[in-house]
Amino acid sequence: MEQPAPQSLAEELAASVMGEVIAPDDGRYDTARTVVNSMIDRSPAAVVRPHGAADVIDVVLAAQRRGLGVAAKCGGHSVAGNGTCGPDAVLLDLSSLKGVVVDPVTRRARAGAGVLWGEFDREAQLHGLATPGGRVTTTGIGGFTLGGGYGWLSPVHGLACDNLVAADVVTADGRLVRVDEKSEPELLWGLRGGSSNFGVVTSFEFALHPVGPMVLAGMLIHSLETGAETARAYRDLVERSPEEIVTGLAVVQAPPEPFVPPEMVGTPVLAIVVLYVGDPDTGAEALADLRRIGPPLMDLVQPMPYTAFQAMLDGFNPPGFRHYHGGRHLTGLTDGAIDAFVQYGAQRLSPLTQAVMFRHGGAVSRVADDATAASHRQATYMLHPIAQWSDPTEDPVHIGWAKELMAAIEPWETGGVYLNFEQEPEKVRRGYSDDKWSRLVALKDTWDPGNLFRVNQNVPPSASMPVQRTIALDQPEKTRA
Secondary structure (H helix, E strand, O other): OOOOOOOOHHHHHHOOOOOEEEOOOOOOHHHHOOOOOOOOOOOOOOEEEOOOHHHHHHHHHHHHHHOOEEEEEOOOOOOOOOOOOOOOEEEEEHHHOOOEEEEOOOOEEEEEOOOEHHHHHHHHHHHOEEOOOOOOOOOEHHHHHHOOOOOOOHHHHOOOHHHEEEEEEEOOOOOEEEEEOOOOHHHHHHHOOOOOOOOEEEEEEEEOEEOOOEEEEEEEEEEHHHHHHHHHHHHHHHOOOOOOEEEEEEEEEOOOOOOOOHHHOOOEEEEEEEEEOOOHHHHHHHOHHHHHOOOOOEEOOEEEEHHHHHOOOHHHOOOOOEEEEOOEEEOOOOHHHHHHHHHHHOOOOOOOOEEEEEEOOOHHHHOOHHHOOOOOOOOOEEEEEEEEEOOHHHHHHHHHHHHHHHHHHHHHEEEEEOHHHOOOHHHHHHHOOHHHHHHHHHHHHHHOOOOOOOOOOOOOOHHHOOOOOOOOOOOOHHHOO
């Protein structure tokens, strides 16, 4: 008797999953596998848009049976391409898991894993509440939070992961586990900065803080001809300013917007991005000295909805471009670091390429370093080069620019990196101290010993790590392989 043909992966999943199952021959497949960074071109074994945690469990178990990995995507903003995968893994497109429920009394919000930060902020702001979130509204809450999560509110309210109070996680053995300080506190420690190494988070619960709905915020635009002088004056001022004055520096090309004089469009400028986290009337006096530096060519600081401020950089990060980024923690903003920042930022390689310098510290540094997997809390600044371009033949030029800028800043680095902004897998180890790495490996051994969840800032289980050989110094050279 003729045996029936074995089921394909898509057929197996379609038999149990209630959400969408998208096979490689499906017309929706190319869109479903795409991420923001167009340098990333990968072809998953299948894409699934689950309706809930039960669908996620079915995908995890099917992947286990077939020896495949599991990747997860929400907003697809991972510059390393961790929001998609190759044919050795199944992609869970969590964008179908929407919904935000805000409790204004307890100041907590529960959000599905497919929520974007713009969607989250919109709901929380109905109650004048917020939590540190992505600086681009189309960023997903999941990868951002699990990787640490530096946002504009971080100097006042900590990292996104510091505000993660609970999560629902589908584990490698197909269980749905509730994680909080009372139930699985060690796993919660790992979720706070350890990426998606331990399971698929299907919902997040965050602590919220009073913010807005109106804030005093915007940009101060300066000529790059005096950029280094302006940046020094900025540094000297903000380092003695209250934490409520949240800032960053950016060298960008002036966009073709109505508020930009026509003769300035396309010209590199130095922008001081500023947000006062508090009452806008109080902020007017608090920001007075910052607004006098220069003075600026354009003062775009004004009362605005917090959601508008959060969307302010969206236009500098459109989809469909090639990306190369970095995230380097700095010991401080020295004159030498400023000179390198301005020098490389001035290079007109692409209208969308940016050199960004975030000021951190504050609430981030007050959390004990061993309290979360997220690391390098004592760094007061972070360099974030953002190269964006469209022509693949220009890859070496744009990648080279970002690498050269980071090399120029290296004397003032802490040695640590912010993994959400990094692209090379070999950088993962630099994200953590030796003690944290050992603790993360122990968690991986407990929750995912087979490394099912490996499409991320991966912490391999100990069983898959190479054996380190010790070689005696007096051995013949030929034996030192």
